[in-house]
Amino acid sequence: MILDGVIMRGLLESVIENNMPYTKDGKVASYIPLLSSANPDHLGICVTTLEGKEYSAGDCEVKFTMQSISKVISLMVAMLDKGTKNVFSRVGMEPTGDGFNSIVNLEVRNYNKPFNPMINAGAIVTCSLIEGENVEEKFQKVLSFTRKITGNDSIDINQGVYLSEKNTGDRNRALAYFMKGNGILQGNVDDVLEVYFKQCSMEVCCRDISRIAAMLANDGVLPWSGERVISREVSRIVKTIMVTCGMYDESGEFAVHIGIPAKSGVGGGIMASVPKRMGIGVFGPSLDEKGNSIAGIKMLQELSKELDLSIF
Amino acid sequence: MILDGVIMRGLLESVIENNMPYTKDGKVASYIPLLSSANPDHLGICVTTLEGKEYSAGDCEVKFTMQSISKVISLMVAMLDKGTKNVFSRVGMEPTGDGFNSIVNLEVRNYNKPFNPMINAGAIVTCSLIEGENVEEKFQKVLSFTRKITGNDSIDINQGVYLSEKNTGDRNRALAYFMKGNGILQGNVDDVLEVYFKQCSMEVCCRDISRIAAMLANDGVLPWSGERVISREVSRIVKTIMVTCGMYDESGEFAVHIGIPAKSGVGGGIMASVPKRMGIGVFGPSLDEKGNSIAGIKMLQELSKELDLSIF
Amino acid sequence: MILDGVIMRGLLESVIENNMPYTKDGKVASYIPLLSSANPDHLGICVTTLEGKEYSAGDCEVKFTMQSISKVISLMVAMLDKGTKNVFSRVGMEPTGDGFNSIVNLEVRNYNKPFNPMINAGAIVTCSLIEGENVEEKFQKVLSFTRKITGNDSIDINQGVYLSEKNTGDRNRALAYFMKGNGILQGNVDDVLEVYFKQCSMEVCCRDISRIAAMLANDGVLPWSGERVISREVSRIVKTIMVTCGMYDESGEFAVHIGIPAKSGVGGGIMASVPKRMGIGVFGPSLDEKGNSIAGIKMLQELSKELDLSIF
Amino acid sequence: MILDGVIMRGLLESVIENNMPYTKDGKVASYIPLLSSANPDHLGICVTTLEGKEYSAGDCEVKFTMQSISKVISLMVAMLDKGTKNVFSRVGMEPTGDGFNSIVNLEVRNYNKPFNPMINAGAIVTCSLIEGENVEEKFQKVLSFTRKITGNDSIDINQGVYLSEKNTGDRNRALAYFMKGNGILQGNVDDVLEVYFKQCSMEVCCRDISRIAAMLANDGVLPWSGERVISREVSRIVKTIMVTCGMYDESGEFAVHIGIPAKSGVGGGIMASVPKRMGIGVFGPSLDEKGNSIAGIKMLQELSKELDLSIF
Structure with a gap:
């Protein structure tokens, strides 16, 4: 289908208009003060085609923090650094x-690794696999990669959110120390979490994440430059x-009803990649119960x- | 790609030949005697295109029992009878x-429904939703539907396997009574399980399941007749x-490495549906640790x- | 201390009077209709000394069903029949x-036996260990033993409660079939549960259970006859x-605050045995959240x- | 019974002799190097009567670290500081x-407090309740109290064990941060754990713990001085x-077979208090599977x- x-x-204008009323149904994230000050009425969308x-x-220029969307970034960087098999x-x-911050299966089933890289335990492990001399070098690798795949050199962390994440990150510390104690996680826990908290705090807009999604839809090649990343x-x-x-915990339902590979974050963003078609970035900080x-x-x-974007 | x-x-011949050695690595299912007598060297494959x-x-005519593959059948019949929403x-x-026969989340998290229709608890619930005056009528509906979507009127249950399933089905009884006690499951437990055990015991060959997969790949229309089912x-x-x-428990890995919607059964069959491309049925009773x-x-x-069949 | x-x-009169107001705080058991018709204002107490x-x-003659108190009976009968080691x-x-009807640890930790004979799973196993040609013979053994240790030949089951237990016993069926499936429970599930439901339905009054408790306090000898049972x-x-x-789930707190070996039932009875001192039976069908x-x-x-009855 | x-x-000599062979059956604790260097053949016992x-x-003068026995100390100090209700x-x-270092129930059942003060999570909470300006002051309170109730002013921590505990304490950090994140634990996690690790590392001998047990058996009064503590x-x-x-996880079996209030530690000590009779301290670093x-x-x-020491 050629997109005129x-x-x-x-279409995008009407999509924004039609779904604006749903912003009234949810709630903005409140576990850290800076997130709770988000404007629940914001709603934005951006599509990047494979032709660039x-x-x-809508509010496609409004900035928000990546939060869990960054788990996709660190996964890619870790695979680049260490190889997929590793x-x-x-x-x-x-x-x-189980929930994104669950510790149960690590204990009860005595698993020697977290279920997947999209839950917190798994993302903390992928952060630990990024190579670098020190914390700063490791995070800079994540940041540089993010700038490259968004084509946006101005991306940076929101310092306030970062400090809040750090201050309220006890559950993540529990996960990390648990995995450290079990030999699942290597390296210094504080250092690994520093990278993790920082990547969660990178600020982007809909356009940025639609570009990352378009690169993924384009099998790893930046649509605007033809560069394979x-x-x-x-x-x-x-x-x-x-x-x-x-x-x-809504992945199954999302797959059935929408059928597009996607990653969400509690900052309100969703990055959706339609294979061989387009990247989509949406933003709306009002969240459902699943986040x-x-x-x-x-x-x-x-x-x-x-x-007709479903892959199924 | 046009398939010559x-x-x-x-291609199929070489696929059989190349992968025959792997039959030595696994084990046939042993929880009921009749399954454990399967020949571990059997290996078959059948492809049905959307043109029919x-x-x-390989051993594409050898019969095996559907086992968990039948969960897809009862799910479809239940949706036809009751509607998807219901x-x-x-x-x-x-x-x-969690494992396919886990009871934990029903208790611990106090869920009011099983996670999905592919685990035993969920499949038992879908069986309970099939309409009919009595057990026989309900199962006949499943059997007729199976015959129709395979174009094979000779499909029937393997009586020996059915009786064995029934004799050794205590874990499934536990699941069913647990859900009955919690109000998740309605109706007579023995009756519901009768339908469940019977559908697991339906005997098919690779061709049969490749046809069901082709119908699914064809968005619900039988390739050989054009009939929408x-x-x-x-x-x-x-x-x-x-x-x-x-x-x-291997679904994630299968999706990453193979990327085709598929359902397996401990009888050794895998039914794989490549959207808009083809249906594939494979059979090899030697199982890995996940079943x-x-x-x-x-x-x-x-x-x-x-x-290049991956949907991702 | 010599008890005048x-x-x-x-003392007992004032105990009844002082604690009558608490009957307003709880609720009678409601999982079966017959239990929910109990009079929440009933309150009775009986003490049997080691001299008999x-x-x-209070309402020390009002009858109630033993429910979980019967787990002590079947444990004793099983030990008499099979020996403690066995x-x-x-x-x-x-x-x-975990809760009295939990199935989790049987699955998650893969235990090969229930934690103890006071949870439902454990009591079902002890019932299965009672010897007898058939269900009736096994239950008669439990009933006869109960009559003997209460010195009350008129004890019998409450037929209505028994039938209700049987009708609503799906969770117990789930436990039993789970254990049957895992090889923990032997014998016919329906037969074992028949004994279990029947023993739960035996009707007693405060006096009866105070006598059982006195026998236990007296190291196994009936105070009124000197017979060792x-x-x-x-x-x-x-x-x-x-x-x-x-x-x-209140056992720890009860031990700290009261310090007497005791067994409660959702029928409202508590059987408390003060070693070398006395047996106490209390009855009050209004229950706290723990049952x-x-x-x-x-x-x-x-x-x-x-x-000063605490053993600690 | 008057003890001649x-x-x-x-009696004690023969008890040592009779049970020496069992030291060959277990293993010394190995989770930290210093514990694993304990001599598995050591075996000591000391009894302190209520008359002092x-x-x-046997090896009643050999020193060992209290480990979990110290949980009893911090519990007493916390109750003295904050009151039992608090x-x-x-x-x-x-x-x-569940195991002593389990995190599961804190998450799954969403409990707002650890089950009891004898599991690690509970002991960490009791440590957090001890009053003091800083870590040092808090630990000194624990140490002073230990010296007082043992009548032994030379008790101190084993610096090597303390440092090892601290170095390998990731599971305890996970527990503490989990509780901090859930609002169960207040205060600085590192400070609380410092007190915890230090108290575990206090070195005692059989005599010391038999005296604490005697004080408990004597309802809170030091037998040798008559002082109520x-x-x-x-x-x-x-x-x-x-x-x-x-x-x-052996508490139930210990109660049935021995029937004496007791607390063990992986350093090999067991402190057993026979109400109104005596305190007993035993030491043998070879441990069974439960620790x-x-x-x-x-x-x-x-x-x-x-x-005839059983309280039952």
């Missing part, structure tokens, strides 16, 4: 019915894990139906 | 890291759930790579 | 923080398990304090 | 079937919790039988 620009812009064209509507010897690729295999692995584990943007999901559902 | 018949047949053409190699108000659509929506739901939950045909997975992996 | 009869009667003297106050090779003697060792095992596991008689516990607490 | 000194000494007389045999609003008094109520609470939770001194338990069993 005029039609596309009109971009269409947007990474998946340390973290699994199976979906789990990850292999086709890495790109496929990432998209697959986004389908089975990307939307917290996903409530109007964001509705917009993706409408777009998936209108453009 | 000669090339296809050659069929290509096969069915999914009683069973979830989320993947779970389920709606496009039902077909999409089924394929999605096969991706996230179809291969027991999936060990050489069957390897064959699908080779085929997926050769023909 | 007049003082004792006065009996003192009572019994405890099939059921543990450790307290558990169980060995000193069996008597000690029973009392120990009552301390660690007798009061559901223990709310005013019954308060009465035992007052009595324990007044008479 | 000559008889008592002979002491009888000993303490038990923050930590439960129920036994649990804790109230009768606190003494009773401690003994009760020792019965239900003192011997790790209890294997020959130590056997010695207590023989002594309990010989002197």
Whole structure:
């Protein structure tokens, strides 16, 4: 299907308009003060095609922190640094019915690795696999990679959010020390968490994440430059894990109703990659009970139906 | 890609040959005597295209019992009888890291429905939703539907396996009574399990399941007759759930490495549906630790790579 | 301390009076209709001394079903039939923080026996160990033993409660089939549960259970006849398990605050055995959230304090 | 029973001799290097009567670290500082079937407090309740109290063990941060753990712990000086919790077979308090699978039988 620009812009405008009412149903994240000050009425969408064209509507320039969307970034960086085989010897690729910050299965089933890289325990492990002399070098690698795949050199962390994450990160410390105690996690716990908290705090807008999604949809090649940044295999692995584990405990339902590889964050963003078609970035900080943007999901559902985007 | 018949047949022959050695690595199911008598060296494959053409190699005529593959059948029948909304108000659509016969999450998390229809608890619930005056009528509905979507009127249950399932089905009785006690399951437990045990015991060959898979790949229309048997929506739901939950605790890894919606059974069969491409049925009773045909997975992996079948 | 009869009667009268208000705080058991029709204002107490003297106050003649108190009976009968070593090779003697009808630890930790004989799973196993040609013979053994240790030949089951237990016993069926499937439970599940449901439905009054408790306090010898019915060792095992596991999830708190080996039932009874001192039976069908008689516990607490009955 | 000194000494000598062979069955603790260097052949016992007389045999002067026995100390200090009601609003008094360092129930059941003060999570909470300006002041309170109730001013921490505990304490850090994240634990995690690690590292001998046990047996009064150090109520609470939770996952079996309130530590010590009779300290670093001194338990069993010490 050839996407005519005029039609596309009109479609995105109407998608924003049609789903605006859903922003009233959810709640913005409140576990750290800075997130709770987000404007629940914000709603934005951006589409990046594989030809590098971009269409947007709504609050597509408003910045938000990546939060769990950054787990996709550190997974890619870790695979680039250590190879896929090595990474998946340390973290699994199976979906789990447990919560994103659950510690239970690590204990009860005596697993020697976290279920997958999209739950906190798994993302902490992938952060530990990024190479670098010190914390700063490791995080700079994540940041540089993020800037490259968004084509946006101004991306940086939100210092306030970062400090808040650090101050309230006790559950993540518990996960990390548990894995350290079991030999699952190597390295200094504080250092690993520093990288983790920082990557969660990187600020982006809809356009940025739609570009990352477009690169993934384009099998690892940046649509705007033709540069390959990850292999086709890495790109496929990432998209697959986004389908089975990307939307917290709502991944199965999202796959059935929308059918697009996607990763959400409690900052309100959803990064959705339609293989061989397009990248989509949506933003709406009002969340459902599972932690996903409530109007964001509705917009993706409408777009998936209108453009027949489901991979199934 | 246009599949030339000669090339296809050659490919399937070499796939069988290349992966035969893997049959030595696993073990046939042993929880009931009749399954443990299966010949571990058997290996078969059949492909049904959306044009209705069929290509096969190896032991593609050898019969085996559907076992968990039948969960896909009862899910479709239940959706036809009760509607998708109604069915999914009683069973979830989320993947779970717990085993197929786990009772834990029903108790610990106090869920009011099983995670998904591919675990035993969920399949028992879908069986309970099939309409009919009595057990016989309900099972006949499952059997008739199976005969229709395979185009094979000779399909029937293996009486010996059925009786064995019934004799050794205490864990499933536990699941059913647990759900009955919690109000999740309605109706007579023995009756519901009768349908469940019977559907697990339906005997098929690779060709039969490749045809069901082709119908799903064809969005609900039988390739050989053009008859629509389920709606496009039902077909999409089924394929999605096969991706996230179809291969027991190995679903995530299967999705990453192979990327085809599939459902396996401990009888040794795997039914794999490549959307808009083809249906594939493989059979190899030697299982890996998760309960999936060990050489069957390897064959699908080779085929997926050769023909670029991954949906991701 | 020598218990003067007049003082004792006065003490019991005031205990009833002082704690009557607590009957307003709880709720009668409601999982079966017949239990929910109990009068929440009932409150009775009976003390049987090691010399065979009996003192009572309140509704000490009102009948109620033993429910979980019967688990002590079947444990004694099983030990008489099979020996303590044999019994405890099939059921543990450790307290558990899980609920009385939990199935989790049987699955998750893959235990080969239930934690202890006071949770449902454990009591079902002890019932399975009672010897007899058939269900009727086995239950008659339990009933005869109960009549003997209460000195009350008129004890029988409440037919209505028994049928209700049977009708609503799905959770217990789940436990039994789970254990059958795991090889923990032997024999026919329906038969074992028949004995279990029947023993739960035996009707007693405060006096009856105070006599059983007195026999236990007297190291296995009936105070009124001098007849030894169980060995000193069996008597000690029973009392120990009552301390660690007798009061559901409140056993620890009961031990700290009251310090008397005791077993409660959702029928409202509590059987408390003060080693070398006396047996106490209390009855009050209004239960706290854990399933223990709310005013019954308060009465035992007052009595324990007044008479210095704690074993600690 | 009046304990004749000559008889008592002979009894203890033969208890050591009879149970020495059991030291060959277990293993010394190995999770930190310094513990693994303990001599598995050591075996000592000391009895302190309520009159302050002491009888000993074997390696009763050999020092070992208190480890989990110190949980009893911090519990007493916390109750002295904050009152029993306050303490038990923050930590439960129920036994649990889970391991001493389990995190599961804190998460799965969403409990707002650890099950009891004898598991690590509970002991960490009691340490956090000890009052003091800083870590040093808090630990000094624990140390001073230990010196007082042992009448031994030379007790101090084993610096090497303390540093090892600190270095390998990741599981305890996980527990503490988990509770911090859930609001169960207040204060600085590192500070609380410092107190915890230090108290575990206090070095004692059999005599020391037999004296603490004698004080508890004497309802809170030091036998040798008549000084009351804790109230009768606190003494009773401690003994009760020792019965239900003192011997790790073996508490129920220990209660049945031996029937004495006791607390063990992986350093090889067991502190056993026979109410109104005596305190007993045993030491044998060879442990069974649950973490209890294997020959130590056997010695207590023989002594309990010989002197009829069971409280049941």
